[in-house]
Amino acid sequence: MRLTQGCFSFLPDLDDEQIRTQVQYCIDKGWAVNIEFTDDAHPRNIFWEMWGLPMFDIRDAAAVMLELEACRKVHADTYIRVSGFDSSLGWESVRISFLVNRPKKEPGFRLIRTEGAGRAVRYTVQTEAAAAE
Protein backbone atom coordinates (compact mmCIF):
# COMPACT_ATOMS: atom_id res chain seq x y z
CA MET A 1 0.00 0.00 0.00
CA ARG A 2 1.48 3.32 -1.04
CA LEU A 3 1.82 5.64 1.93
CA THR A 4 0.43 9.12 1.44
CA GLN A 5 1.57 11.44 4.17
CA GLY A 6 2.67 15.07 4.35
CA CYS A 7 3.02 17.50 1.45
CA PHE A 8 3.04 16.36 -2.17
CA SER A 9 2.01 12.86 -1.10
CA PHE A 10 -0.54 12.40 -3.88
CA LEU A 11 2.00 13.41 -6.50
CA PRO A 12 4.52 10.99 -7.95
CA ASP A 13 7.62 10.71 -5.73
CA LEU A 14 9.89 13.77 -5.94
CA ASP A 15 13.19 13.27 -7.68
CA ASP A 16 16.40 14.63 -6.18
CA GLU A 17 16.29 17.86 -8.12
CA GLN A 18 12.76 18.54 -6.91
CA ILE A 19 13.72 17.68 -3.33
CA ARG A 20 16.66 20.06 -3.58
CA THR A 21 14.39 22.85 -4.77
CA GLN A 22 11.92 22.27 -1.93
CA VAL A 23 14.72 22.18 0.63
CA GLN A 24 16.16 25.40 -0.73
CA TYR A 25 12.72 26.95 -0.37
CA CYS A 26 12.69 25.95 3.32
CA ILE A 27 16.19 27.36 3.87
CA ASP A 28 15.29 30.62 2.15
CA LYS A 29 12.30 30.91 4.47
CA GLY A 30 14.64 30.50 7.43
CA TRP A 31 13.31 27.14 8.55
CA ALA A 32 15.55 24.51 10.11
CA VAL A 33 15.57 21.43 7.93
CA ASN A 34 15.44 17.98 9.52
CA ILE A 35 15.83 14.51 8.14
CA GLU A 36 13.85 11.78 9.92
CA PHE A 37 13.33 8.10 9.28
CA THR A 38 11.15 5.28 10.56
CA ASP A 39 9.73 1.92 9.54
CA ASP A 40 6.59 2.57 11.55
CA ALA A 41 4.80 5.20 9.48
CA HIS A 42 1.53 5.20 11.40
CA PRO A 43 -0.14 8.61 10.98
CA ARG A 44 -0.25 8.96 14.75
CA ASN A 45 3.44 8.19 15.11
CA ILE A 46 4.88 11.67 15.33
CA PHE A 47 8.20 10.55 16.76
CA TRP A 48 10.30 9.53 13.80
CA GLU A 49 13.97 9.02 14.45
CA MET A 50 16.21 11.91 13.56
CA TRP A 51 19.15 11.61 11.26
CA GLY A 52 21.70 13.89 12.87
CA LEU A 53 20.73 17.22 14.32
CA PRO A 54 18.32 19.79 12.88
CA MET A 55 20.26 21.85 10.36
CA PHE A 56 19.92 25.40 11.58
CA ASP A 57 22.65 27.52 10.12
CA ILE A 58 23.11 26.25 6.59
CA ARG A 59 22.69 28.37 3.50
CA ASP A 60 22.44 25.89 0.69
CA ALA A 61 20.42 22.76 -0.02
CA ALA A 62 23.57 20.87 -1.03
CA ALA A 63 24.29 20.29 2.66
CA VAL A 64 20.91 18.66 3.21
CA MET A 65 21.27 16.53 0.09
CA LEU A 66 24.62 15.34 1.42
CA GLU A 67 23.00 14.20 4.66
CA LEU A 68 20.04 12.70 2.84
CA GLU A 69 22.41 10.68 0.68
CA ALA A 70 24.15 9.41 3.81
CA CYS A 71 20.82 8.56 5.45
CA ARG A 72 19.60 6.71 2.37
CA LYS A 73 22.75 4.65 2.35
CA VAL A 74 22.12 3.41 5.88
CA HIS A 75 18.33 3.30 5.90
CA ALA A 76 17.52 2.48 2.29
CA ASP A 77 14.53 0.35 3.18
CA THR A 78 12.64 2.71 5.47
CA TYR A 79 10.51 5.79 5.14
CA ILE A 80 12.56 8.99 5.19
CA ARG A 81 11.01 12.42 5.40
CA VAL A 82 12.32 15.95 5.31
CA SER A 83 10.68 18.55 7.49
CA GLY A 84 11.13 22.28 7.87
CA PHE A 85 10.81 23.72 11.36
CA ASP A 86 9.91 27.38 11.69
CA SER A 87 11.27 28.71 14.97
CA SER A 88 9.87 32.22 14.61
CA LEU A 89 7.61 33.53 17.36
CA GLY A 90 4.02 32.45 16.97
CA TRP A 91 4.78 29.52 14.70
CA GLU A 92 7.36 27.41 16.52
CA SER A 93 6.26 24.35 14.66
CA VAL A 94 6.84 22.22 11.59
CA ARG A 95 5.74 24.11 8.49
CA ILE A 96 6.43 21.51 5.85
CA SER A 97 7.07 17.80 5.80
CA PHE A 98 7.39 15.46 2.85
CA LEU A 99 8.51 11.93 2.11
CA VAL A 100 11.77 11.50 0.25
CA ASN A 101 12.26 7.76 0.49
CA ARG A 102 10.03 4.73 0.90
CA PRO A 103 10.78 1.03 1.31
CA LYS A 104 10.70 -1.19 -1.76
CA LYS A 105 7.78 -3.15 -0.38
CA GLU A 106 5.37 -1.10 1.65
CA PRO A 107 3.60 -3.40 4.12
CA GLY A 108 0.73 -1.04 4.82
CA PHE A 109 -1.66 -1.29 7.77
CA ARG A 110 -3.87 -3.86 9.40
CA LEU A 111 -7.24 -3.24 11.07
CA ILE A 112 -7.76 -4.84 14.46
CA ARG A 113 -11.29 -5.21 15.89
CA THR A 114 -11.73 -5.57 19.61
CA GLU A 115 -15.05 -6.67 21.07
CA GLY A 116 -16.10 -4.31 23.85
CA ALA A 117 -18.93 -4.29 26.36
CA GLY A 118 -22.27 -5.12 24.82
CA ARG A 119 -21.95 -5.30 21.06
CA ALA A 120 -19.47 -2.39 20.84
CA VAL A 121 -16.46 -2.87 18.59
CA ARG A 122 -13.29 -0.84 18.95
CA TYR A 123 -11.03 -0.45 15.96
CA THR A 124 -7.23 -0.10 15.95
CA VAL A 125 -5.04 0.62 12.96
CA GLN A 126 -1.68 -1.02 13.25
CA THR A 127 1.26 -0.84 10.88
CA GLU A 128 2.41 -4.19 9.61
CA ALA A 129 5.98 -3.28 10.48
CA ALA A 130 5.03 -2.79 14.12
CA ALA A 131 3.04 -6.01 14.09
CA ALA A 132 6.05 -7.93 12.81
CA GLU A 133 8.04 -6.93 15.88
Place this chain on the structure above:
Amino acid sequence: MHAPDTMIDALADVSAEGIDLRRELADTRIAEVLDQLDNELVGLAPVKTRIRQIAALLLVDRVRRRMGLTSETPTLHMSFTGNPGTGKTTVALRMAEILHKLGYIRRGHLISVTRDDLVGQYIGHTAPKTKEVLKKAMGGVLFVDEAYYLHRPENERDYGQEAIEILLNVMENQRDDLVVIFAGYAERMDRFFRSNPGFRSRIAHHIDFPDYTDEQLMAIAEKMLAAQSYRFDAAGAAAFRDYIAARRKQPHFANARSIRNALDRMRLRQANRHFEHPGLVSLDDLMTIDAADVRASRVFEIDEEQADKKG
Protein backbone atom coordinates in the same frame (compact mmCIF):
# COMPACT_ATOMS: atom_id res chain seq x y z
CA MET B 1 47.23 48.11 -13.46
CA HIS B 2 46.70 48.34 -17.19
CA ALA B 3 47.56 44.77 -18.01
CA PRO B 4 44.29 43.21 -16.79
CA ASP B 5 42.16 45.72 -18.62
CA THR B 6 43.92 45.13 -21.91
CA MET B 7 43.46 41.46 -21.29
CA ILE B 8 39.72 41.82 -21.04
CA ASP B 9 39.85 44.09 -24.10
CA ALA B 10 41.80 41.49 -26.03
CA LEU B 11 39.27 38.84 -25.18
CA ALA B 12 36.49 41.11 -26.33
CA ASP B 13 38.20 41.49 -29.71
CA VAL B 14 38.59 37.79 -30.28
CA SER B 15 34.89 37.13 -30.18
CA ALA B 16 33.90 40.44 -31.74
CA GLU B 17 31.66 38.82 -34.30
CA GLY B 18 29.89 36.66 -31.71
CA ILE B 19 29.42 37.76 -28.15
CA ASP B 20 30.08 41.11 -26.59
CA LEU B 21 32.17 40.28 -23.55
CA ARG B 22 31.89 43.81 -22.26
CA ARG B 23 28.15 43.51 -22.10
CA GLU B 24 28.61 40.18 -20.41
CA LEU B 25 30.88 41.88 -17.89
CA ALA B 26 28.31 44.59 -17.30
CA ASP B 27 25.54 42.02 -16.88
CA THR B 28 27.35 40.13 -14.16
CA ARG B 29 28.27 43.40 -12.42
CA ILE B 30 31.63 42.03 -11.33
CA ALA B 31 33.24 45.21 -12.60
CA GLU B 32 31.77 46.89 -9.53
CA VAL B 33 33.38 44.39 -7.21
CA LEU B 34 36.70 44.71 -8.99
CA ASP B 35 36.57 48.49 -8.77
CA GLN B 36 35.65 48.26 -5.13
CA LEU B 37 38.67 46.01 -4.64
CA ASP B 38 40.83 48.62 -6.33
CA ASN B 39 39.51 51.49 -4.26
CA GLU B 40 39.30 49.78 -0.91
CA LEU B 41 42.66 48.10 -0.87
CA VAL B 42 45.90 50.01 -1.12
CA GLY B 43 48.72 48.40 -3.10
CA LEU B 44 48.53 44.61 -3.66
CA ALA B 45 49.00 45.14 -7.40
CA PRO B 46 49.96 41.52 -8.20
CA VAL B 47 46.94 40.24 -6.25
CA LYS B 48 44.54 42.54 -8.05
CA THR B 49 46.01 41.59 -11.42
CA ARG B 50 45.62 37.95 -10.60
CA ILE B 51 42.04 38.35 -9.49
CA ARG B 52 41.19 40.25 -12.64
CA GLN B 53 42.73 37.44 -14.66
CA ILE B 54 40.74 34.83 -12.79
CA ALA B 55 37.57 36.87 -13.24
CA ALA B 56 38.26 37.18 -16.99
CA LEU B 57 38.88 33.45 -17.24
CA LEU B 58 35.68 32.61 -15.43
CA LEU B 59 33.69 35.05 -17.49
CA VAL B 60 34.95 33.55 -20.73
CA ASP B 61 34.35 30.10 -19.36
CA ARG B 62 30.78 31.04 -18.59
CA VAL B 63 30.22 32.24 -22.12
CA ARG B 64 31.85 29.12 -23.51
CA ARG B 65 29.63 26.95 -21.42
CA ARG B 66 26.58 28.77 -22.66
CA MET B 67 27.72 28.13 -26.22
CA GLY B 68 28.05 24.47 -25.36
CA LEU B 69 31.84 24.36 -25.56
CA THR B 70 32.83 23.01 -22.16
CA SER B 71 30.84 21.36 -19.45
CA GLU B 72 33.47 20.73 -16.79
CA THR B 73 33.34 23.06 -13.79
CA PRO B 74 36.76 24.65 -13.46
CA THR B 75 38.67 24.01 -10.26
CA LEU B 76 38.34 27.15 -8.20
CA HIS B 77 40.06 26.23 -4.96
CA MET B 78 42.76 28.73 -4.10
CA SER B 79 45.57 29.35 -1.72
CA PHE B 80 46.42 32.81 -0.42
CA THR B 81 49.90 33.13 1.00
CA GLY B 82 51.40 36.16 2.66
CA ASN B 83 52.43 37.70 5.93
CA PRO B 84 49.83 38.65 8.53
CA GLY B 85 47.80 41.76 7.89
CA THR B 86 48.24 41.80 4.12
CA GLY B 87 44.53 41.61 3.36
CA LYS B 88 43.98 37.91 2.72
CA THR B 89 40.62 37.74 4.48
CA THR B 90 39.34 40.91 2.84
CA VAL B 91 40.30 39.67 -0.60
CA ALA B 92 38.66 36.32 0.14
CA LEU B 93 35.42 38.15 0.93
CA ARG B 94 35.57 39.95 -2.40
CA MET B 95 36.44 36.71 -4.14
CA ALA B 96 33.27 35.12 -2.76
CA GLU B 97 31.31 38.02 -4.16
CA ILE B 98 32.93 37.70 -7.59
CA LEU B 99 32.33 33.97 -7.76
CA HIS B 100 28.74 34.49 -6.72
CA LYS B 101 28.14 37.13 -9.36
CA LEU B 102 29.59 34.87 -12.01
CA GLY B 103 27.34 32.07 -10.83
CA TYR B 104 30.05 29.66 -9.74
CA ILE B 105 28.76 29.52 -6.20
CA ARG B 106 25.12 29.74 -5.35
CA ARG B 107 25.04 31.87 -2.17
CA GLY B 108 28.23 33.92 -2.02
CA HIS B 109 28.83 33.76 1.73
CA LEU B 110 32.19 33.19 3.35
CA ILE B 111 32.79 30.90 6.32
CA SER B 112 36.11 31.58 7.99
CA VAL B 113 37.54 28.71 10.05
CA THR B 114 40.79 27.66 11.70
CA ARG B 115 42.07 24.33 12.94
CA ASP B 116 39.90 24.48 16.07
CA ASP B 117 36.70 24.52 14.02
CA LEU B 118 37.67 21.49 11.97
CA VAL B 119 39.60 19.16 14.24
CA GLY B 120 38.00 17.38 17.16
CA GLN B 121 39.45 16.52 20.54
CA TYR B 122 38.90 12.78 20.69
CA ILE B 123 38.50 9.87 18.32
CA GLY B 124 35.36 10.16 16.21
CA HIS B 125 34.89 13.83 16.97
CA THR B 126 36.69 15.21 13.93
CA ALA B 127 34.58 13.86 11.10
CA PRO B 128 31.23 15.24 12.32
CA LYS B 129 32.86 18.55 13.22
CA THR B 130 34.46 18.97 9.81
CA LYS B 131 31.25 17.90 8.07
CA GLU B 132 29.27 20.41 10.11
CA VAL B 133 31.56 23.20 8.94
CA LEU B 134 31.45 21.99 5.35
CA LYS B 135 27.66 21.92 5.46
CA LYS B 136 27.60 25.52 6.63
CA ALA B 137 29.95 26.52 3.82
CA MET B 138 27.98 24.75 1.06
CA GLY B 139 27.04 27.14 -1.69
CA GLY B 140 29.74 29.58 -0.61
CA VAL B 141 33.41 29.86 0.19
CA LEU B 142 35.21 28.07 3.00
CA PHE B 143 38.19 30.11 4.16
CA VAL B 144 40.69 28.00 6.11
CA ASP B 145 43.00 30.39 7.92
CA GLU B 146 46.47 29.17 8.88
CA ALA B 147 45.75 25.91 7.14
CA TYR B 148 49.16 24.39 7.92
CA TYR B 149 48.12 23.80 11.52
CA LEU B 150 45.87 21.03 10.21
CA HIS B 151 48.94 18.95 9.54
CA ARG B 152 51.14 18.11 12.50
CA PRO B 153 53.90 15.79 11.37
CA GLU B 154 55.36 15.55 14.90
CA ASN B 155 52.28 13.71 16.14
CA GLU B 156 51.28 10.83 13.94
CA ARG B 157 48.04 10.26 15.80
CA ASP B 158 46.92 13.84 15.32
CA TYR B 159 43.31 14.12 14.20
CA GLY B 160 44.19 16.86 11.71
CA GLN B 161 44.89 14.25 9.06
CA GLU B 162 41.29 13.09 9.24
CA ALA B 163 40.04 16.62 8.62
CA ILE B 164 42.44 16.93 5.68
CA GLU B 165 41.10 13.75 4.12
CA ILE B 166 37.48 14.87 4.42
CA LEU B 167 38.39 18.27 2.97
CA LEU B 168 40.19 16.69 0.03
CA ASN B 169 37.27 14.41 -0.65
CA VAL B 170 34.73 17.22 -0.68
CA MET B 171 37.03 19.49 -2.70
CA GLU B 172 37.15 16.84 -5.37
CA ASN B 173 33.58 15.54 -5.39
CA GLN B 174 31.59 18.66 -4.68
CA ARG B 175 33.37 21.26 -6.73
CA ASP B 176 30.00 22.67 -7.77
CA ASP B 177 28.92 23.18 -4.20
CA LEU B 178 31.77 24.99 -2.53
CA VAL B 179 35.11 26.68 -3.04
CA VAL B 180 37.88 26.29 -0.49
CA ILE B 181 40.51 28.97 0.07
CA PHE B 182 43.56 28.16 2.19
CA ALA B 183 45.51 31.00 3.73
CA GLY B 184 48.68 31.40 5.73
CA TYR B 185 52.36 32.33 5.77
CA ALA B 186 54.09 31.54 2.50
CA GLU B 187 56.83 29.19 3.62
CA ARG B 188 54.74 27.22 6.09
CA MET B 189 52.01 26.81 3.48
CA ASP B 190 54.64 25.58 1.09
CA ARG B 191 55.75 22.94 3.57
CA PHE B 192 52.11 22.03 4.18
CA PHE B 193 51.45 21.50 0.48
CA ARG B 194 54.63 19.50 0.09
CA SER B 195 53.61 17.07 2.82
CA ASN B 196 50.06 16.84 1.43
CA PRO B 197 50.52 16.55 -2.31
CA GLY B 198 46.80 16.01 -2.76
CA PHE B 199 46.17 19.67 -2.06
CA ARG B 200 48.59 21.11 -4.56
CA SER B 201 46.98 19.30 -7.47
CA ARG B 202 43.50 20.30 -6.37
CA ILE B 203 44.26 23.98 -5.97
CA ALA B 204 44.19 25.91 -9.20
CA HIS B 205 45.21 29.37 -8.09
CA HIS B 206 48.08 30.24 -5.81
CA ILE B 207 48.09 33.93 -4.99
CA ASP B 208 50.95 35.54 -3.10
CA PHE B 209 50.28 38.66 -1.05
CA PRO B 210 53.30 40.99 -0.90
CA ASP B 211 54.16 43.08 2.17
CA TYR B 212 53.13 46.72 2.09
CA THR B 213 55.70 49.45 1.58
CA ASP B 214 55.93 52.31 4.07
CA GLU B 215 54.15 54.60 1.64
CA GLN B 216 51.29 52.14 1.25
CA LEU B 217 51.00 51.70 5.01
CA MET B 218 50.76 55.46 5.38
CA ALA B 219 47.98 55.52 2.79
CA ILE B 220 46.22 52.71 4.65
CA ALA B 221 46.53 54.61 7.94
CA GLU B 222 45.02 57.71 6.38
CA LYS B 223 42.19 55.64 4.93
CA MET B 224 41.47 54.03 8.29
CA LEU B 225 41.47 57.38 10.04
CA ALA B 226 39.27 58.99 7.42
CA ALA B 227 36.76 56.16 7.84
CA GLN B 228 36.46 57.12 11.52
CA SER B 229 36.49 60.88 10.88
CA TYR B 230 40.00 61.45 12.19
CA ARG B 231 43.03 62.94 10.48
CA PHE B 232 46.69 63.64 11.06
CA ASP B 233 47.98 67.19 11.18
CA ALA B 234 51.22 67.82 9.28
CA ALA B 235 53.48 67.07 12.26
CA GLY B 236 51.39 64.04 13.17
CA ALA B 237 51.71 62.62 9.67
CA ALA B 238 55.48 63.07 9.72
CA ALA B 239 55.64 61.41 13.14
CA PHE B 240 53.56 58.50 11.90
CA ARG B 241 55.89 58.00 8.95
CA ASP B 242 58.72 57.64 11.47
CA TYR B 243 56.54 55.31 13.48
CA ILE B 244 56.01 52.99 10.52
CA ALA B 245 59.73 52.86 9.78
CA ALA B 246 60.52 52.11 13.43
CA ARG B 247 57.73 49.56 13.87
CA ARG B 248 58.75 47.58 10.83
CA LYS B 249 62.12 46.79 12.38
CA GLN B 250 60.56 45.29 15.48
CA PRO B 251 59.25 41.75 15.87
CA HIS B 252 55.62 40.72 15.32
CA PHE B 253 55.05 43.34 12.67
CA ALA B 254 51.70 42.54 11.07
CA ASN B 255 51.37 45.09 8.29
CA ALA B 256 47.94 46.71 8.18
CA ARG B 257 46.87 45.05 11.43
CA SER B 258 49.75 46.68 13.32
CA ILE B 259 48.75 49.97 11.82
CA ARG B 260 45.18 49.57 12.95
CA ASN B 261 46.25 48.72 16.48
CA ALA B 262 48.65 51.67 16.55
CA LEU B 263 45.89 54.00 15.44
CA ASP B 264 43.59 52.68 18.16
CA ARG B 265 46.22 53.46 20.79
CA MET B 266 46.78 56.90 19.32
CA ARG B 267 43.09 57.67 19.49
CA LEU B 268 43.23 56.65 23.13
CA ARG B 269 46.11 59.07 23.81
CA GLN B 270 44.38 61.81 21.91
CA ALA B 271 41.26 61.39 24.01
CA ASN B 272 43.28 61.49 27.21
CA ARG B 273 45.20 64.54 26.10
CA HIS B 274 42.00 66.47 25.57
CA PHE B 275 40.53 65.17 28.78
CA GLU B 276 43.45 66.30 30.91
CA HIS B 277 43.57 69.74 29.36
CA PRO B 278 41.29 72.23 31.02
CA GLY B 279 39.31 74.42 28.65
CA LEU B 280 37.14 73.92 25.63
CA VAL B 281 37.72 71.52 22.79
CA SER B 282 36.92 72.45 19.20
CA LEU B 283 35.57 70.15 16.54
CA ASP B 284 38.93 70.38 14.84
CA ASP B 285 40.68 69.21 18.01
CA LEU B 286 38.42 66.20 18.24
CA MET B 287 39.35 65.14 14.73
CA THR B 288 43.07 65.77 14.76
CA ILE B 289 45.78 63.39 15.86
CA ASP B 290 48.97 65.37 16.41
CA ALA B 291 52.63 64.52 16.77
CA ALA B 292 52.47 64.17 20.56
CA ASP B 293 49.90 61.36 20.29
CA VAL B 294 52.16 59.50 17.91
CA ARG B 295 55.51 60.20 19.56
CA ALA B 296 54.33 58.87 22.93
CA SER B 297 54.42 55.37 21.50
CA ARG B 298 56.76 52.84 23.09
CA VAL B 299 57.92 51.85 19.63
CA PHE B 300 60.12 54.95 19.47
CA GLU B 301 61.80 54.19 22.82
CA ILE B 302 62.64 50.66 21.76
CA ASP B 303 63.90 51.96 18.46
CA GLU B 304 66.23 54.38 20.19
CA GLU B 305 67.51 51.70 22.54
CA GLN B 306 68.37 49.52 19.61
CA ALA B 307 70.08 52.42 17.86
CA ASP B 308 72.11 53.08 21.05
CA LYS B 309 73.18 49.48 21.26
CA LYS B 310 74.37 49.51 17.69
CA GLY B 311 76.07 52.89 18.06
